[in-house]
Amino acid sequence: MSSGPLRVVAAMSGGVDSAVAAARAVEAGHDVTGVHLALSRNPASYRSGARGCCTIEDSNDARRAADVIGIPFYVWDMSAEFHDAVVVDFMDEYAAGRTPNPCLRCNESIKFAAVLDRALALGFDAVATGHYAELRPAPGAGGAQSRDQGLVELHRAADAAKDQSYVLGVLDQDQLRHSLFPLAGSEKPAVREEAARRGLLVADKPDSHDICFVADGDNAGWLAEKLGDRAPNHGGDIVDDATGEVLGRHDGTYAFTIGQRRGLKIGRPAPDGRPRFVLDIEPVAGTVRVGPRAGLRIDGLTGIRPRWCTAPLPAGEPFACTVQLRAHGTEHRAVVTPAADPHGDGPALDVELLDPAEGIAPGQAVVVYDGTRVVGSATISATRRSEQPA
Template sequence: MRVLAALSGGVDSAVAAARAVEAGHDVVGVHMALSRSRAQERQGSRGCCSIEDAGDARRAADVLGIPYYVWDLSERFEQTVVADFLAEYAAGRTPNPCVRCNEHIKFSTLLDKATALGFDAVATGHYARIERGPDGAPSLHRSRDLAKDQSYVLAVMGPARLARALFPLGDVASKDEVRAEAADRGLGVSEKPDSYDICFVADGNTAGFLRERLGSTPGPVVDADGTVLGEHEGAVTYTVGQRKGLHLGRPAPDGRPRYVLEVRPVTNTVVVGPVDLLDVHGLTGTDAVWFDPPPQDWTDCALQVRAHGATVPAQVRASAGSVIGSAGTAAVEGGLEVRMAEPLRGVAAGQSAVVYDGDRVLGQATITGSWR
């Protein structure tokens, strides 16, 4: 197969490309420039798309003996991933930019461009597995290394895009194995730190980034009964489940810590309360993506609402409008409903709800609401 290998400049993508070459594929490397103002160097483990990263990607391609290109996708990244991030916070929701990046950039813009250029698949360094049934239809599964599993942020792909993806690292036992393999292959990124946090907020100050882009207007902090407890510096910088940074100055009457229960952007209000009020027993989601025919009746599953978060036993069913398309392609219309067998704490609108059958992804949706 002709394979386009996405080279971020890190160790995972370099080893994934090496494995694609070793498997006999005709591989070309591409580095995605996603930042409009590329720094010379990364800030430790934060940030992305620095000139240093592009250089590391080029050197990996040289070691592997494959062609190498840099594609400027910064405008598309800003218009989709960053714009969605800002719009969601402005609306009082909590987005996951990695999900949106996989949806709009890596497995939409990049994959579509690769297909137009005659490539059969895109290979990335994600930790997940693809299995195929007797009919050849692909299914998405957790990686062997559960600590690094990224199936949660990949679930938005759907089966049609999954059919044109390769995840060569899905069967590795640990990140240490990947680093050792990189060293054995002479790849200079073998000891490069992992990236974490939000890649386009290089200094890690998400609240500062939001204030800079969205502005900051003080407003009331109230309890669940509406009693004013204090003042915040801007509701857009708060998220459900947050405990730090409330600056209320006085404890609750019972001495218990307070947490953000709700963000109301229309009135610029932050609602706080005790931790038990964060427990929910069910949720709804929209823009559902299914890897199987959407379940019309309640179906047992495991629910995950955060990357690397724990799952809880639950039941899921499709809500009105969810259908399965032709040739095994899932429609992204309608939504889902989930009811949990045990309460789940701190569910925020805007997060992704991913449902599993064992280690296999059944579907995904963006959370719109929850109930107790």
Template sequence: MKVLAAMSGGVDSAVAAARMVEAGHEVTGVHLALSRNPQSFRTGARGCCSREDAHDARRAADVLGIPFYVWDLSERFAADVVDDFVAEYAAGRTPNPCLRCNEKIKFSAVLERGLALGFDRVATGHYARLLPGPDGVELHRAVDGDKDQSYVLGVLGPEQLARSAFPLGDTPKPQVRAEAAARGLLVADKPDSHDICFIADGDTAGFLSSRLGSQPGAVVDTDGTVLGSHEGTHGFTVGQRRGLRLGVPAPDGRPRFVLDISPAERTVTVGPREALEVRELEGIRPGWTGQAPVAEWHGTVQLRAHGEALPARAELRDGRLLVRLERPASGVAPGQAVVLYDGTRVVGSATIDSTRHGTTGARDAQPVAAR
């Protein structure tokens, strides 16, 4: 089988490529150049788009004895991931760019080009498992729960999963590093990338301000009383506690949290922690890793990349996904993804559009227009 191995320059993708070679496949390595102006070196352990990472990927390919290429996808990455990220924050939502990158770049642009070039599969270093099921290949959680990345792969459809390979899904991360060292891969001890790869210094607020500028507004309580000011709603996310700069303390002395963000009115609403509790949410653009549920669905949902699995019920209604949580979740923001699980199997996902406080039926966050 001809396999295109996506090699980021890190230990996971290098070992994934090595395993595909060892399995007897005809493997070609490809590094994705996603930054228009890549730095020469990483900033700490952040990011995966530097020239250093490209060189590390090439050296790993040389050790494995496989062909290696660099594909410049920076324009598509800027349009589909970076610009989308900025637009989502400008609209008061909190996106996960890793999901968008998997959906639009790694398993769309790369897979499309790979298939056009005659490759059968795209292999990555994601921690997830692909297992045979009655209706085809199924996406499951990784054995290593701490490294599991099935959440950010929940946007993939059955056709994409059938053309993918995740060789590390059954292996704990320490064993992957040990294997890399045994294979002579110099990236064995390289730190993992984290946070947002295109914001190398980790200053998300600063990055957004440089793109969106200053848009002053008010920080208010649930009664509309002005408590402070801000330079842009894009600097906040639902559930945030720090950096609110409030001039008026709460009557009970307890901390306040961001409850709602309204870019149109340029207001940020804050309140007590208990007001963050959500019992119901609605999702837009639902997608399925296999067959879509035809009736009310029961299972667990995950609302963050490494969040808790919460028991829930869900149903499709007029093209939207209505999810009812059996116990409340806190700090759920529009723009995040809700990913559905049946045990360890990923069923599908949707983008959270609005949330509701289930005990009263009141809406906590107003729905936003689908993009």
């Protein structure tokens, strides 16, 4: 992609970050067009009150920001693609006893796939977003990085508190080459101050944290309504993982996640008086297993469907690195070895955690880092429980 002026689609969510990113893209000399994504044909069913990223309110905020910046503005209807790739995937994953990250899936399938495909087809060169992450040219030929010659690297943002490289770890080289992240070196307070100086009314708008398509924030209630009595998740036992004793009943495994402590409704405390946590979910049997916090500790996992931000790691060769297992989680020292999926025909990652983790569920993403550089990601399919004491 040329380093000169580009024709750029600025994805404008209606928040402060994407508005400032669009303004900076204009200042950098690019020919910028603002685009807001309509992700629901019934926006009133999505989160409102400046909490979501795809409501009518957000669309109006994005339009006003584009007017202030002085760029053309359009709304692109991505509701069908969003429903199929994100909402249905969210329901299917929970129905299968896994814990998905819908924002990561949205980045992969919508913002940097469907949007980029449409932008390129219309003659644009790149998509700019308000994500906090940095793109760098990969080192040239020679040395340990020679296999990355000519690639673009994705790195953590300067603002560690706002770093979003984890949810961008699903992007491949072609997508990264056509992406711009104008906020890479910025911290959030400075972005808000800049928005105010530019006269953008979204300067003080709260950040969005919740799942946009769950209007009231009640994920379990939303899933119960959407899935109903969809087998095999309608009712089952809550059992003690150590003894097998049935402690209670539940109305659906989709209401539980690994590591959950509250809302178990099992009536009485454990014999030692300590709280119980969800340790395992068996959707086919409808069984939710609970036990002490020590049972949440894992020291290894398997990741399937790897996606590489740079050149793929060589198969069978251990790679010393760090991994992140949640969007706002800590880094864990690890050794990652590309291998075959033990339950299928595709590639997989075997991850040995040198720093054990807690409460990690199948369906989450493992993102692999080499320093600040994002190497790639995979979907967690299985975990290995640590035998170390809590």
